[in-house]
Amino acid sequence: MNQWGERFRVSIFGESHGAGIGIVIDGIPSGTKLDLDKIAFRMKRRAPGRNTLSTQRREADEVKILSGFYNGMTTGTPLCGVIFNTDTRSRDYTPELLRPGHADFTALCKYGESRDFRGGGHFSGRITAPLVFAGAVAQQILSERGIEVGAHIYSIENVFDTPFDMAGVDKKTLNELLYKEFPVIDDSKGREMSAVIEKYKSEKNSVGGTVECAVCGISPGVGSPFFGSVESRISSMMFSVPAVKGIEFGLGFRFAETDGKYANDEFYTDGQKIMTYTNHNGGINGGITNGMPIVFRTALKPTPSIASEQRTVDISKMENTKIEIKGRHDPCIVHRAVPVIEAAAAIAILDMIL
Amino acid sequence: MNQWGERFRVSIFGESHGAGIGIVIDGIPSGTKLDLDKIAFRMKRRAPGRNTLSTQRREADEVKILSGFYNGMTTGTPLCGVIFNTDTRSRDYTPELLRPGHADFTALCKYGESRDFRGGGHFSGRITAPLVFAGAVAQQILSERGIEVGAHIYSIENVFDTPFDMAGVDKKTLNELLYKEFPVIDDSKGREMSAVIEKYKSEKNSVGGTVECAVCGISPGVGSPFFGSVESRISSMMFSVPAVKGIEFGLGFRFAETDGKYANDEFYTDGQKIMTYTNHNGGINGGITNGMPIVFRTALKPTPSIASEQRTVDISKMENTKIEIKGRHDPCIVHRAVPVIEAAAAIAILDMIL
Amino acid sequence: MNQWGERFRVSIFGESHGAGIGIVIDGIPSGTKLDLDKIAFRMKRRAPGRNTLSTQRREADEVKILSGFYNGMTTGTPLCGVIFNTDTRSRDYTPELLRPGHADFTALCKYGESRDFRGGGHFSGRITAPLVFAGAVAQQILSERGIEVGAHIYSIENVFDTPFDMAGVDKKTLNELLYKEFPVIDDSKGREMSAVIEKYKSEKNSVGGTVECAVCGISPGVGSPFFGSVESRISSMMFSVPAVKGIEFGLGFRFAETDGKYANDEFYTDGQKIMTYTNHNGGINGGITNGMPIVFRTALKPTPSIASEQRTVDISKMENTKIEIKGRHDPCIVHRAVPVIEAAAAIAILDMIL
């Protein structure tokens, strides 16, 4: 179902080439001032057409707020934000040929012939734009409560950025990343990553990567055991972001190769507060925050839309055939996914603390 | 909240050293015959005290069904299964010392002084017993519909079992694993793993690992885009299992290092059915099953209960101190987690197809 | 929360004098043909400005569909319908004077100063327009499955229409009511009711009434005991309709004055089907449909907006004062509530049978 959340509920809608896409947000505390410029800034970070590393589709992604907002403040009732689609080129899509790696076949199985296939329809990465909008609203509310969410490109293919210092990552680090066009900690690695993406683009291919995200300033005691763990809530939201195929918290998969002595985060106190020396658990024990930064990584697969010839099925004839995908596509989705993952995390976190 | 599911809803309760633990299951189709022996068999796979690789706490883990079951069949109304606790030794627990890696501190932050700390209370791995019960019920219903869920220990520290052939894994493979005491595909690797666990046990330490799980026989078209993707639902349930800190579907984190040409699963048809040559996406595109086996891996951290001395805080005095954890603990949780992960997957899958 | 439903989920938004009002509907089966003229017809039955018995605010109430609809059919993904507000006259509203019988005070308590008070904001009866839209969609799906929902004005003050024959009401009766401008069974009673409304209007007063609604063609076995009874689901939806203050099923409050011999609906069979001689239970036993028509009545209070002077509080000074409500208001809401109640019932029913 296209709704998510217990207390900060979002209800998403729209198709890539339909009249509009949008989101209804319920549960926003009334009287929240929203800085629309900051929201627009976050929208722009995700928007297509910004540079040669992304698709050339140009969408202003301006959000029109229909409700729940009056005199610069939220009213407490549902806020609906709509983005009207403008630059659509549906002629690029041929529904009878299944695009490998895409949802064409699964959408057909689920929805049948009447699905809106144009541009991937509801499955398009474009539908993450309303998610970024809702996340930007969430992030403003979180900021007021001292919580910041930020992410960086952790890897593209085999080029790795400096990882977050899990026990020490702070708002300053996150803030610096926010204003980078290519958000990495080590800019020299960023240039290497860009070169990798350009290479795959020139080869009519695409490439994957990982995004590392941190949440700083969250109090201990947020989340639940069975079945509302912080990991459950964040992952459930994160796997709604197209292309995400893995998530790990703290040491994540490295836990599997370690022993308890190393893995455990020992406690210490300064007499006031209880902290851990290390943060291998990524700020979460037993599904509940322990006050250390939440740190997680997501794996994103290469953009499935590639210009190279691929084997597929023509469903109109049930015959094996070939496809060359036309249209304007991203050779890598990872950098554009950074604000989406931040938004998704912000929504998940806010839903838990309201 | 301690409830999960839309159509096959479970509501879990209980503490490690309380009167009993259990689960209420709502949404079971009426008239389902339940083979109680099969359920008991699955319970036993998780039960403690079976061998030297596990805790010596002995619990029969017999489930008493209080409702929803009459004349050997489900009635359609909620089925409540209860396990009464028997072998509890609460004296081993000292609430003023926070156990590193455990939920002691976070439970205190969330629930305050009145939490039930004995044996980890509601955070104990013991609470997965009712989950295995509910999963065993789910698995019988799935089996009738041609779907099997099975898992193996994929790695312990740096010893790796043969991975599933993602495009080819079938019910036969899963069934063989079901009847192994130490469920691995390559038994020689299993012996190596056991040796690793024994080594860590002898060093008063513990070790982590990964579990690989597959779901065979599922039709294409199950799941939803935003926000009910198969990955969202499975991961949300999986991160309720204590010690799980990462999950990946298909290639998972390896996607991040690959290119689109490799990552995409090309389609082919035999004229009747549409399949993919490879199964890098783990049976899921756009959040929806494509008819290939669902394959995912979870990372489990080393058991946090280790007998070695660790630094911690005495919360009664807010002073730094040391702790040596007494009690009967698992040097490795991975092999006992296999039936839990199968159960959690079965619940998630059944909830989506009912 | 502004969302309702398990399988046919609606998410409503908007304020009376904001940019727009609308609804997102999730769970519509894909491939459903929607007759937009029929939807517009139902919208018009609720729309203001149609005659002297209703408010003179003129709103075309044209719904713009933004998503989930392609080539005349639903796509299976969320359908968002928006109505842009046009004829707003916010100057008629003075937020510092609480209007008796309205939500001004409670909205202030809940949402604080930042609420959108103009025209009652989110509490306006105008927000029922998107509900009628969603209901019209639901009604088309129900019709295809042989189910019709219809209602009539059962009473205005002390003028009573002929009640439904609870055991015998059928689709023909409901269909005739659908095309009446003033939907009553006995048109002479309708004229009396109109006269009563005109009288109260001329006295700067308003008047209440009841609406009787029936659902024909529903199969036995729909609904649940605890807590999803048909009565629970319908009433939960119905009390979202502004002005509804009571609901009763079958004999309803008359049950309280009867004995078991009379109240029980005895069973009989024609050898094929099981029916009841009477339908005192309004088609529902134990929360589940028995195949007889569902019949219920709702009580609607008089429109609280009356032009007469009333005592109230000026909240800017916390002083007792008087108010004379300006603006364009309905002297009676009951006839305009008929399509709203039908829509609400259709949504509730469809949610249960999908």
Next chain:
Amino acid sequence: MNQWGERFRVSIFGESHGAGIGIVIDGIPSGTKLDLDKIAFRMKRRAPGRNTLSTQRREADEVKILSGFYNGMTTGTPLCGVIFNTDTRSRDYTPELLRPGHADFTALCKYGESRDFRGGGHFSGRITAPLVFAGAVAQQILSERGIEVGAHIYSIENVFDTPFDMAGVDKKTLNELLYKEFPVIDDSKGREMSAVIEKYKSEKNSVGGTVECAVCGISPGVGSPFFGSVESRISSMMFSVPAVKGIEFGLGFRFAETDGKYANDEFYTDGQKIMTYTNHNGGINGGITNGMPIVFRTALKPTPSIASEQRTVDISKMENTKIEIKGRHDPCIVHRAVPVIEAAAAIAILDMIL
């Protein structure tokens, strides 16, 4: 589904003649002291076998708490309370004859042959015992927050008790009712009611009535417009109580016969607080509490189990036949429903304010 609530979630289970009945409550604030004697007292008010006006089935209705309760306090994790059935006489039930007014036929339609028909199974009024338990827990939490819920028998057939003074009903009134065996305001009317019940009992018949319930001490601002109105939440819970067939808030159905001038509750202030002169709206405007007492009435139908001969169908032969219901039954359910309705209201209210 057998779960209810957003923040105080209950999950009910059990059949009249099964092993046990019970409820899992999630969302209880940790550290709540529970007075088990007070809970037992409320359980006893509902328990059968107390006097000649009720069924002679004798059940101690002792609740065994399995979890979520430690050292006299709630732990914050789910609390499961179980009542084991003892005095069952299943031989009184013949599943092939449908009992008029009961859920026998609808249960068959929904659940098929495998339903547990003994004693009405899950549809038995007996399943309200766990509801009273959960309500008793809720009432203790409400009491600490200054909120009391209480009810009286408002009518049996045509004998009416003094109604609540809707604007003036207070905790003192509710407390007096709590300790009455036959809870009415005017005891002389109570004796008349008892006589009516005895009369119907002697005639092998049964009789209906109404219960009036009030909630005192609730703050303004509780509840939501679309779709979480206080009326929606209370009614949704109330129609889960077997035999309830109508509900009205404030003037309820009398609203339909009044005019706006009368119906509106005018506001006044003492400079500190805003109140209404009258309370015709039963403490709720726009779905949200206004700080006045919440007052509502529910209609309860006569017990369908009557000893007189009734026409029915033998489903084993699909033939028309007669039935005389054996077993031990209540000639009137209204007095035993009083604590159930209080409990249901307490659960609904607590769910909204947590």
